Amino acid sequence: MILEEADRRIELALKVGVPAAILGLWELVSRLGLANPVLLPPPSRVFMVFVTHPGEVLRNAVTSLYRVLVGYSLAAVLGVGLGILVGTYRTARSALDVVIELLRPIPPIAWIPLAILWFGIGDPAAFFIIFIGAFFPIFLNTVSGIRNVDRVYVEAALNLGADDAALIRHVLVPGAMPSILTGLRVGLGIGWMCVVAAEMIAAKSGLGYMIIEAQRVLATDEVIAGMLTIGVLGLLMDRGFRALEGRLLRWR
């Protein structure tokens, strides 16, 4: 679409103006008592949470990020690794197809009760839930990426003397990389959702735990502050990943 210079300015004004207007309206509704300020605190009070308890928000955010890092790393290694095997070798696909298809539709949240029984309350249960959530998109995107690599590149590589290992390293994995990275990015997003859910039930720390605890004492400003932190961190991870994708896929 071709944009005139004036249109660009209007676009920018809208991008900044609409969120500002929503915040303003929210502040007003809350301040004028049109909504119960206990249930809907004004944004200024939500913001004050970051000023008055920065340590608490930061500590819980770091805890959640750490859990995602561990659970997600496991999911990335196993998801990409198994995905390459299943995408490349028919025998691996036959072996794992049914198991994966049966486990895949179970929402990660449904694993929480079992995770608590297996691992107790705390980090390992959260790692497990995040792993379950992130694994499937990573695995499935890797498999489909590998299987969609154009046959002609495989033939060219074999023709020029590649063995199985070289074929995987030089052709299948790079050819599947766009799809693998999509899987890793989607998996990270799901892992981030899972950590919050897991912490609400199966942990005693982290952002999920922070907002569920704040809810118990009706500290809605803290609930919303926690939600905003979750949102902003999720957004930053996604953007960071997209930047990485752009670098790794320069050839496209």
Add this chain to the structure above:
Amino acid sequence: MEVILEVEDLRKSYDDLLVLNGLTFKVAKGEFFAIVGPSGCGKTTLLRIIAGLEDYDEGRVLVDGKEVTGPGPDRAMVFQDYAIFPWKTVLENIMFAPLMQGKDREEAERIARWCLEVVPGLEGFEDAYPKQLSGGMKQRVAIARALAAKPKILLMDEPFAAVDAQTRNKLQEELLKVWEKTGQTILLVTHNVEEAVFLADRVMVLSPRPAEIVDIVEVDLPRPRDRTDPEFVKIRAEILEMLGAR
């Protein structure tokens, strides 16, 4: 004359469809050998069998006296649709075969640089990715990449079918120079009779499916050949006649 490729009574069918009906021919070392035939006659199948990318039902295919059992760099191929790896730079593409043959990076790069000298027009594009290249440039890379494998016989499957006529003529002239410089045995499959007559020492004419050899025409004209030369035109007409295109 040292024989590098020997095909004996080669037969191939897909299910009930007979594609190659008993082909027998030999290609000499250093020869430029072209195969022409109507589209769908099985000439690409023949090339893919020699490359080891497809199996056959009966007969024998020997390269340098050894039976073909699978794909290998001694029969490096230039594919019609380039097939250069889009995720590798030009230089990395050309280094691929030497690396696969166990050469270290330094040696592989030395071979690749030599190929870049032999195939013209790629200077300055060593670090470019294929998406930045035109069709003609991509095919130059594909030729350089195949040469880097130092094949006993270079297989080319309609290499210039996807480029415009002007680029095609230019690439043909370049290929001729590559052939003259390297002494490389080349087996070229094409449906373009003029291309075959312009380039090859001998042109094998195949019949429509199931393919049989109609004739193997010797092109005894000095190079570079003039496409308007009466002798050239005559040979071209003869082959077209055999193909039933006139």
